[in-house]
Amino acid sequence: MEAWKQEATSPANSSLRFQTASHLSFTPSATGGATTYVCYDPQQAKYFHFGPFEYEVFQLLASGLSPSEVLNQLATLGIEWTEKEILLFVQSLLRLKLVQLASSAPQNAPVVGNEKHGPNARGTPIFPASALTRGLGFLVCPRLPLFHADTLASIGSRYGGWLFSRAGLLLWTLSTISALMLFWSHRIDFDHSLQQLLAPQTWPLMFAIWWGVKLAHELGHATAAKRLGVEVGEAGILFFMLAPVFFVDVTDAWKLRQRKDRMVITLAGIYVELLLASCAIWFAWFVPNEQLQHFALQVALIAGPGTILVNANPFLRLDGYYAFGDLLSIPNLRMHGRRLLGGWLECIFLGRASPKSFLDPWRTWVASLHAVCSICMQVIWMSGMIVAATYFAQGFGMLLALAAVILWVVAPLVIWLHSLQAAEDWSTVRPRLIVLTTLTAFLIGAAGSIPSPLGRTVPVVIQYHDPQLARSAVDGFVKAVHVRLGQEVREGDLLVEMDDPELRVRREQVVLESAAVETRIGQLGHQKNQAMIAAERQRLMSLAKQLAELDRQIAALQVRAIRDGTVVSPLVENLLHRFIPRGGVLLSVAREEQKEILASIAAADLESYDVAVQGARASDVRLRGGLWIQAIPALPKPRMSDVIPHPALSASAGGPLPVVLTSDSAERESPRTSLPRSQSTFELDAETSQGVYAGQQGVMFIGDSRSLWHRALDHFIQWFHDTP
Numbered sequence: 001m002e003a004w005k006q007e008a009t010s011p012a013n014s015s016l017r018f019q020t021a022s023h024l025s026f027t028p029s030a031t032g033g034a035t036t037y038v039c040y041d042p043q044q045a046k047y048f049h050f051g052p053f054e055y056e057v058f059q060l061l062a063s064g065l066s067p068s069e070v071l072n073q074l075a076t077l078g079i080e081w082t083e084k085e086i087l088l089f090v091q092s093l094l095r096l097k098l099v100q101l102a103s104s105a106p107q108n109a110p111v112v113g114n115e116k117h118g119p120n121a122r123g124t125p126i127f128p129a130s131a132l133t134r135g136l137g138f139l140v141c142p143r144l145p146l147f148h149a150d151t152l153a154s155i156g157s158r159y160g161g162w163l164f165s166r167a168g169l170l171l172w173t174l175s176t177i178s179a180l181m182l183f184w185s186h187r188i189d190f191d192h193s194l195q196q197l198l199a200p201q202t203w204p205l206m207f208a209i210w211w212g213v214k215l216a217h218e219l220g221h222a223t224a225a226k227r228l229g230v231e232v233g234e235a236g237i238l239f240f241m242l243a244p245v246f247f248v249d250v251t252d253a254w255k256l257r258q259r260k261d262r263m264v265i266t267l268a269g270i271y272v273e274l275l276l277a278s279c280a281i282w283f284a285w286f287v288p289n290e291q292l293q294h295f296a297l298q299v300a301l302i303a304g305p306g307t308i309l310v311n312a313n314p315f316l317r318l319d320g321y322y323a324f325g326d327l328l329s330i331p332n333l334r335m336h337g338r339r340l341l342g343g344w345l346e347c348i349f350l351g352r353a354s355p356k357s358f359l360d361p362w363r364t365w366v367a368s369l370h371a372v373c374s375i376c377m378q379v380i381w382m383s384g385m386i387v388a389a390t391y392f393a394q395g396f397g398m399l400l401a402l403a404a405v406i407l408w409v410v411a412p413l414v415i416w417l418h419s420l421q422a423a424e425d426w427s428t429v430r431p432r433l434i435v436l437t438t439l440t441a442f443l444i445g446a447a448g449s450i451p452s453p454l455g456r457t458v459p460v461v462i463q464y465h466d467p468q469l470a471r472s473a474v475d476g477f478v479k480a481v482h483v484r485l486g487q488e489v490r491e492g493d494l495l496v497e498m499d500d501p502e503l504r505v506r507r508e509q510v511v512l513e514s515a516a517v518e519t520r521i522g523q524l525g526h527q528k529n530q531a532m533i534a535a536e537r538q539r540l541m542s543l544a545k546q547l548a549e550l551d552r553q554i555a556a557l558q559v560r561a562i563r564d565g566t567v568v569s570p571l572v573e574n575l576l577h578r579f580i581p582r583g584g585v586l587l588s589v590a591r592e593e594q595k596e597i598l599a600s601i602a603a604a605d606l607e608s609y610d611v612a613v614q615g616a617r618a619s620d621v622r623l624r625g626g627l628w629i630q631a632i633p634a635l636p637k638p639r640m641s642d643v644i645p646h647p648a649l650s651a652s653a654g655g656p657l658p659v660v661l662t663s664d665s666a667e668r669e670s671p672r673t674s675l676p677r678s679q680s681t682f683e684l685d686a687e688t689s690q691g692v693y694a695g696q697q698g699v700m701f702i703g704d705s706r707s708l709w710h711r712a713l714d715h716f717i718q719w720f721h722d723t724p
Contacts, residue, residue, distance in 0.1 A: 018099040020062040136403040149235035156223035179278035218248045220272030225250040241385040277304035315377035337371030455701040459656045462696045464590035472580040473556035476500035498557040507550040514543045565589040595689035612702040623698035634682035642672040
């Protein structure tokens with residue numbers, strides 16, 4: 001298929017245009033879904049074999065495009081050819097007398113094989129500022145090759161190639177399955193660490209782990225390729241919307257005849273990451289240190305679910321996509337699918353001819369369905385990247401966002417419009433396009449006035465309802481702790497013993513002083529000095545009151561439960577020998593079947609929240625972990641405050657509320673919410689309470705009377721305000 005690369009000796013001029021002979025005919029040939037094309041030249045009585053990419057380039061040349069314009073068009077189709085490869089292919093076509101130099105660019109390009117290639121008959125569908133698009137492409141995703149990785153791949157293959165043998169696969173299978181079973185059976189033990197994995201303070205460590213894991217990912221590709229005899233090309237780094245992404249060139253893997261070998265190389269990175277994730281889970285289980293356990297679980301999160309959701313995703317153009325296309329035997333799956341999808345949409349809305357597919361019928365439907373899913377995924381993924389870039393890079397991020405919108409939306413739209421104008425059926429398509437554009441503009445405008453079908457979200461957190469906060473009645477040291485986290489206690493049970501030596505010394509002093517006063521009263525009785533006796537008796541009564549108060553305080557050193565419940569304080573064991581000031585909280589006792597929801601309501605959401613309260617209907621609440629419950633909202637407190645209502649809601653702890661640091665009267669910095677918010681609490685029933693845990697964050701959905709445009713504007717203003 002690529003023999004022409006070796007036969008050519010000198011490239012052609014990239015600005016020339018070519019025309020093809022009208023007598024050439026192409027016949028598609030599908031073998032296992034891999035479409036190739038047989039070209040027959042009756043004048044030479046010869047047959048020529050074209051692969052799908054060569055056929056695509058030939059068709060573009062036949063439409064009157066120059067090689068440089070073909071290069072730009074291939075980039076929009078996702079076909080990764082270089083300019084040199086196109087020029088060498090053109091020279092091979094010239095030598096074989098399949099094309100010839102055109103005296104001038106043709107106005108209407110001949111159709112290859114005497115038939116249009118579906119509804120996408122091309123004229124000159126090139127974005128007018130192709131140099132601009134190349135510049136924007138470099139801005140959005142600069143690619144920096146660093147070194148030739150073949151030597152490194154040889155070292156990896158020598159020492160780690162056995163991982164891709166049958167013994168290595170058996171080890172990988174046992175490790176992965178056992179790690180999954182371990183995690184599932186002990187997920188409650190990992191729960192505390194898992195809750196802190198995505199907290200903002202862990203982001204620097206997470207980024208460092210991500211770099212290390214992705215380096216191992218690319219080394220896996222290189223090692224597997226070298227083990228199967230494939231030469232490894234350059235390795236480096238690219239910055240996609242400022243996000244660093246490592247790469248290694250193993251494109252020669254497509255020269256392998258066995259599909260199994262190609263898929264081994266394609267999935268090698270995911271294979272290595274899942275092995276790292278399983279080892280990390282086992283390490284987290286055995287290591288006693290909490291910080292090391294947290295580190296290992298971060299590795300497991302990034303190398304496990306992270307790589308499955310991203311790298312293994314068949315709808316993103318990463319490892320999963322190439323493996324999926326190779327599994328279905330559909331080379332360049334996205335090109336086929338999007339061409340078919342676009343053709344069918346043009347057929348439905350513009351009345352053009354149905355798209356012609358060179359795939360098997362079932363593969364045609366699979367490719368089309370894949371195109372729908374991949375476009376939806378790409379919109380979500382790219383939108384997230386744009387938001388992240390503008391959030392973290394601010395001004396430069398907004399410039400990147402503008403470049404991305406031009407590159408991913410404006411440029412393809414202009415190219416599509418050019419292709420329509422150059423098509424033979426433009427005169428019939430144009431009225432339909434005008435009607436479609438008018439209808440689309442009307443629907444977009446109507447969206448600015450109709451109520452939003454989406455709901456508002458209110459941050460919520462689960463907490464215990466009316467817990468007993470066992471406080472220290474006096475200043476003192478914790479002498480003994482008689483309970484532990486999760487222990488059931490009864491009313492009157494001893495929880496904590498405290499000690500205050502100074503308090504006991506004061507009691508002894510009062511006792512001695514009381515004895516001295518009694519002796520003094522006896523002496524005065526013999527002297528019959530009634531006035532002095534009355535004064536001393538008043539003093540004795542005062543000392544008796546002091547002694548009673550001291551006895552009460554000493555008795556309060558034994559902190560007891562005032563209700564039945566469960567000890568819910570997580571750090572009970574750390575209380576021993578600590579000094580607790582008067583009024584300080586020692587621990588909490590609550591009932592698992594008595595919990596409530598604390599809602600933090602922004603000023604902009606108060607009106608909609610009041611409507612939800614007046615409706616007296618249960619609202620949906622989605623908690624972290626994917627749990628959905630229902631609760632009836634209660635009236636909010638009358639006053640708003642910038643005090644953080646619950647530590648779990650603070651952005652510094654991974655919550656949704658942005659915070660700022662303010663100085664109090666003692667000139668100490670304390671976090672506050674960026675804007676005042678109202679609060680509301682409402683109880684949960686016993687069954688729901690036992691299915692959730694205190695500190696679990698989530699959002700409550702309430703109705704929204706705003707229009708879609710108003711809603712989008714409010715979100716933008718809120719985002720702009722919260723951006724640091």
